Amino acid sequence: MALALDSRTPFQKLYRFDAGAPWERLRRTAAEFFESVGVPGTKNEEWRFTSLREFAEHEFAPAQPRDWDGRFGSADPIVVQDALRLVVVDGVFRPDASSPDIPAGLTVGSWSQTKDDPAWRRFGSTVQVDRHPFAALNTACFSEPILVHAAPGATIERPIHLAFVSQRSDAASAVFPRVLVVVGENAEVKILETHSGDGTYFTAPVTEVFVDQNGRLEHTKVQQDSLDAFHIGHVRATQEAGSVYASNAVSFGARLSRNDIDIWLGGEHTETWLNGAYMAFGEQLTDNHTRLDHAMPNCHSFQVYKGILGGAGAGVFNGKIYVHPDAQKTDAKQTNKALLLSPQATINTKPQLEIFADDVKCTHGATVGQLEADSLFYLRSRGIGLAEAQAILTYAFLAEVLEKISLEEVRTALERVVFRQVAKVEPMPEE
Amino acid sequence: MLKISNLHASVEDKKILKGIDLQVNAGEVHAIMGPNGSGKSTLAQVLAGRDAYEVTEGSVEFLGQDLLEMAPEERAREGLFLAFQYPVEIPGVSNAYFLRSAVNAVRKHRGEPELDAIQFGKYIREKMKLLDLDPSLLNRSVNEGFSGGEKKRNEIFHMAVMEPKLCVLDETDSGLDIDALKIVADGVNALRSPDRGILVVTHYQRLLNYIVPDFVHVLVDGRIVKSGDKNLALELEEKGYGWLEAEAAARA
Ligand SMILES: Nc1ncnc2c1ncn2[C@@H]1O[C@H](COP(=O)(O)OP(=O)(O)OP(=O)(O)O)[C@@H](O)[C@H]1O
Ligand SMILES: [Mg+2]
Numbered sequence: 001m002a003l004a005l006d007s008r009t010p011f012q013k014l015y016r017f018d019a020g021a022p023w024e025r026l027r028r029t030a031a032e033f034f035e036s037v038g039v040p041g042t043k044n045e046e047w048r049f050t051s052l053r054e055f056a057e058h059e060f061a062p063a064q065p066r067d068w069d070g071r072f073g074s075a076d077p078i079v080v081q082d083a084l085r086l087v088v089v090d091g092v093f094r095p096d097a098s099s100p101d102i103p104a105g106l107t108v109g110s111w112s113q114t115k116d117d118p119a120w121r122r123f124g125s126t127v128q129v130d131r132h133p134f135a136a137l138n139t140a141c142f143s144e145p146i147l148v149h150a151a152p153g154a155t156i157e158r159p160i161h162l163a164f165v166s167q168r169s170d171a172a173s174a175v176f177p178r179v180l181v182v183v184g185e186n187a188e189v190k191i192l193e194t195h196s197g198d199g200t201y202f203t204a205p206v207t208e209v210f211v212d213q214n215g216r217l218e219h220t221k222v223q224q225d226s227l228d229a230f231h232i233g234h235v236r237a238t239q240e241a242g243s244v245y246a247s248n249a250v251s252f253g254a255r256l257s258r259n260d261i262d263i264w265l266g267g268e269h270t271e272t273w274l275n276g277a278y279m280a281f282g283e284q285l286t287d288n289h290t291r292l293d294h295a296m297p298n299c300h301s302f303q304v305y306k307g308i309l310g311g312a313g314a315g316v317f318n319g320k321i322y323v324h325p326d327a328q329k330t331d332a333k334q335t336n337k338a339l340l341l342s343p344q345a346t347i348n349t350k351p352q353l354e355i356f357a358d359d360v361k362c363t364h365g366a367t368v369g370q371l372e373a374d375s376l377f378y379l380r381s382r383g384i385g386l387a388e389a390q391a392i393l394t395y396a397f398l399a400e401v402l403e404k405i406s407l408e409e410v411r412t413a414l415e416r417v418v419f420r421q422v423a424k425v426e427p428m429p430e431e
Numbered sequence: 432m433l434k435i436s437n438l439h440a441s442v443e444d445k446k447i448l449k450g451i452d453l454q455v456n457a458g459e460v461h462a463i464m465g466p467n468g469s470g471k472s473t474l475a476q477v478l479a480g481r482d483a484y485e486v487t488e489g490s491v492e493f494l495g496q497d498l499l500e501m502a503p504e505e506r507a508r509e510g511l512f513l514a515f516q517y518p519v520e521i522p523g524v525s526n527a528y529f530l531r532s533a534v535n536a537v538r539k540h541r542g543e544p545e546l547d548a549i550q551f552g553k554y555i556r557e558k559m560k561l562l563d564l565d566p567s568l569l570n571r572s573v574n575e576g577f578s579g580g581e582k583k584r585n586e587i588f589h590m591a592v593m594e595p596k597l598c599v600l601d602e603t604d605s606g607l608d609i610d611a612l613k614i615v616a617d618g619v620n621a622l623r624s625p626d627r628g629i630l631v632v633t634h635y636q637r638l639l640n641y642i643v644p645d646f647v648h649v650l651v652d653g654r655i656v657k658s659g660d661k662n663l664a665l666e667l668e669e670k671g672y673g674w675l676e677a678e679a680a681a682r683a
Contacts, residue, residue, distance in 0.1 A: 373483070378519035381479045382533035382589065383507035383540070392532065396523025396572075403523075 014062055014141045014174055023139070026124045030139035037133050049316045049348040050258060050287045055230050060174035060202045063090040063166070068097065072165055073196035075224035075253060078413045080192060083161040084108065090167055091143050091175040105154025105187070110144045119149040119182040127208050127236045132260055135234040138206040142178035148191060152184035152212070159190040159407055164205065166197030166229065177205035183215035183243075192410060193221045196253065200228040209237035209245070213267065216244045220405055222414065225253040227284065232258045241267025241296075248405045249305075251278040251286045252417060258287040265292070265299045265327075276305035276336075277401040277414075279421060280313030280345075287316035294327040294360075305336040306401045308394055309345035310425050319364070320352040327357045334364040339371065339397050341390075341425055371397075394422040432457050432628045433478075433498075433597055438489035440477050447473045449653035450489070455597065455628040462631045462639055462664060465650035466672045471632045472516050474650070475601040479513040480506050494596065507533075508540035510596030514586035514603050516632075521573035526585065529573045530555065530592055537593065555592055562588045562618050579606035587618045597628045604638040616641030636668040651679045 015031050017024070039056045040047040068089040071077075086108060087097040093110040102108055107117045114120070123145065129136035150156050164177045183189050195203060203225065211217050225231045231254040239245050251257050263272055272292065280286040292301050307315045317336045338347040351364040371393045379389035398418050405411045433455040440448040447470045455461050465471055477484050478491065480503030491498040493511060501509070521529065527548075534554075535545040546554060559566060562584050574582050583603050590598055600619065604612055619642050623629065631642060639647070639661060647663040648655045651672065656679045657663065 374519050375521055377479075377481055377503060378515070378521065379529070379533075380503040381481075381507055381513055381515075382529070382593065383504050383536040384532050385504050385536060386502070388532065388536070389504075392524055392529075393521070396521065400523045 010059055011137060011141070011174075014060070016141060016143065022120065023124055027140050030129045030136040033129055034133055034136040034140060040133055046289065049314075050256070050285060052256075055202070055256060058172050058200070058202070061171045063173040063175050063201075064169065065092045066090060066167065066169075068094060068165070069167065071198075072163065072194070073167075073198045073224070074226050075196045076413060076417065077196070078192070078194055078222060078410055080159055080161055080407055080409045083159045083192065085161045085163060086146060087163045087165065088146065088177060089165045090173065091177070093144055093146065103156060103158065105151040106156050107147060107149040108160060110146055112144065114147045114149075117147060117149055119147060119180065122182060122208075122210055123180050124208070126210075126238050126264065127206060127234070128262070132234050134204045134232040135206050135236070138176045138178060138204045138234070141174070141204075142176040142206075145178040145180055147180050147182075148189070149182045150184050150187035150189045150215075153186045154184065155188045156190070159192055161192045161194065164193070164195045164203065166199075166201045166203060166226070168199035169201070172200040172202065174202040174204070177203065179205070179207040181207065181209045181217070181219070183209075183211045183217045185213045185215060187212070188216040190218045190407065191220070192407060193219070194224065195222070195231060195233075196224045197226045197229055199226055201226070202230045203233070205233040207235045209235065211237065211239045211243040211245050213240045214242040215240070218246045218248070218406055220248040220407065220410060221250065221259070222410070223251045223253055223257055223259070224417070225257070227253065227255055227282070229254045230256050233260070235259070235261045237262070238264045238266055239270045239272065242269050243267065244271045246273035246404070247275065249274070249276045249288065250402075250414060251288065252414075252421075254286075255283065256285045258289070260289040260291075262291045263293065265294050265296055265301075268296045268298045270296075270299045272299070272301040273404070274301065274303035274305070275401050275404045276303075277398050278305070278307040278315060279309075279398070279418065280307070280315050281310040281421065281425075283312055285314040285316070289318045291320040291322065292332065294321065294323045294330045294332060297326060297328045297330070299327065300331045301333070303334040304401055306338070306398055307347065308339045308341060308398055308422070309347055310341035312342075312344040314345070315347040317347070317349040318352065319350075320354070321362060321364075323353075323355040323357050323360050323362065325356045328359045330357060330360040330362065332360070332362045335366070337367045337397075339394060340368065341394065391419070391422045391425065394425070395419050432494055433630075434492040436490050438474075438477070438491060439487045440473060440484045441487055442473070442484050447484070447653055448477065451653075451655060453648065453655065455630055457628055458625040459646065460623065460629045460631065460642060460644045462633060462644040462647045463650055464633060464647060464664065464667055466676070469650045470653045471650055472601050475513055475516075475599050475632060478599055479503060479511065504536065507593075507595075508537050512590050512593055512595035512598050514590055514598070514600045516601040516605075518574045518582040518586050520575045522575050524573050525570050526573050527551075527569040530589060533589070534592060558588060558591045561591060561621060563614050564588050580608060580611045583607055584611060584615060587615050591618055591622060594622075596626070597630070598622060599630045599632075601632045602634065603631070604633055604635060612638065613641065636664045639664045649675055651676050654679065
């Protein structure tokens, strides 16, 4: 079906209009919105430090369904032995590679497998496409969304691993992973979402999350995309009263990566953990935007983002905390720290606290710097060489965040990636 | 084994060490005492290679080599160990990992095979007993959240594990309760040997009751103004530093 307006963007041929699907209207609105704004430029305040010029020069074709070689791209695969795994390759859900036996109380699978689940009614209801152009693009382009739905009261012991893989192809391709997560009242779930691949491609994933009353979700998103890839993702979470949502956002890969996490605290006494770990080396750029809406009283949020930047790597951190007039007794802590390992590396950080209630506790702190001279000297005075001492301290800096991931295999795998990366770094010359 | 000659050092153009001469032979224990701010820690840090201090004059020979030419890690690998007055906290690095890296760096330097985690575990277990250290401190981040006394004991534990040739202890006794002081002193005494030199910086004669020194030196305003045997420490305990400071001022 053709779009009733002149396309200004090169993405027009990626739009999909499956007539009769429940999201037909959503798609149309989203596509129209994206056409009206196009790819944001650096004049747009939200994109000030993240230029999409190079990205916009590419023509991305729809990913072609192909056989899967079983690899997870250039990154070391993260294997969680007892996880329920769902694999999506080049935008296509692969039931053949996915775990079959699904525990009671849990619905997982692609749209066509899980159509009858009532959770689908929430699909797309909270994603603010007008604030996130690439979430709009995702909505216009996704092929088949994935559902994870834990019924009220269900404690799902096995972690759920959603693996999105892009294979190398001749033409740069685009994929639009789309996930809906519903954690019912008093239910408990752990989700690992991994993104990896080979070659040049563009991925714009959107994960929409609902944690109902007293539900608990640990959501670990690991971005290990190819160093030629573009990853522009969005997570939208809504928490009801008494719920706990822990987000572990890890960005190690991609040429350019952008991760926007918006969390709406819609009930009292919620707990939110926002842990972020990122690395950018060579020519990589990693941009993390978070927005926490404290809309109700008595909610606690703890945010720690840490990044290491080497070579000509660039980091951007923008953390918005919005405390609404009703949100008395809000307790919000935000820290972001970056280590610059080379003179060319850069970081732009911007905490944004907007507080409209008077009885609140909000703190934020940002540090940017090099390794501490005292620590370096302490290690060296015990015989540890300069390069190794720098590597150990750099590693430890990030490991402090990775330690928050409860899935041990994920944590260990990521620690190994960090260690290998920092061991390669040229030691900073001493003053 | 250590020969310090006319050593001058300053930080940000402030002169701190103003001509130190000191020789420590294998098998000897030397104590350095002196008022706050006289330069004791500076001397210890300069020996370990802290680059915040600039050596403006003089020389230091360690086991026949020019110590001042060596990077801090080389000094440690050659057998120099400094127990810090203020041990540094290293969040995110476990005490065990840190120590193994340190031990292996030294072993590699000596051409010995590195120890894996299991071999290393065996090796340090005995040393832990020696210092009566809570085994949980091994898996915790280096010094992070350790009590003052635990930090000091941990320093001596590191020293015992690394088996250095020259031990420099900067106020290892301060902040220790009486039992811990005894444990630390026992740890140090266990390392006394004919081929090891020990240099102890302390404010208190009490430590020297346990670690009996062969020589005591008094550092005042960047200079050693008096040297003697263990009785000098007793004299200082009684009379304080005033008389030496006055003497030093008269001479200057
Ligand atoms: N990094 C530095 N920058 C500026 N001044 C310094 C620095 N390090 C030491 N000093 C100064 O040098 C002098 C000697 O300090 P040092 O720490 O060596 O004394 P100390 O004899 O160990 O004292 P204490 O008994 O209190 O431990 C002091 O006046 C101190 O303030
Ligand atoms: Mg001192």
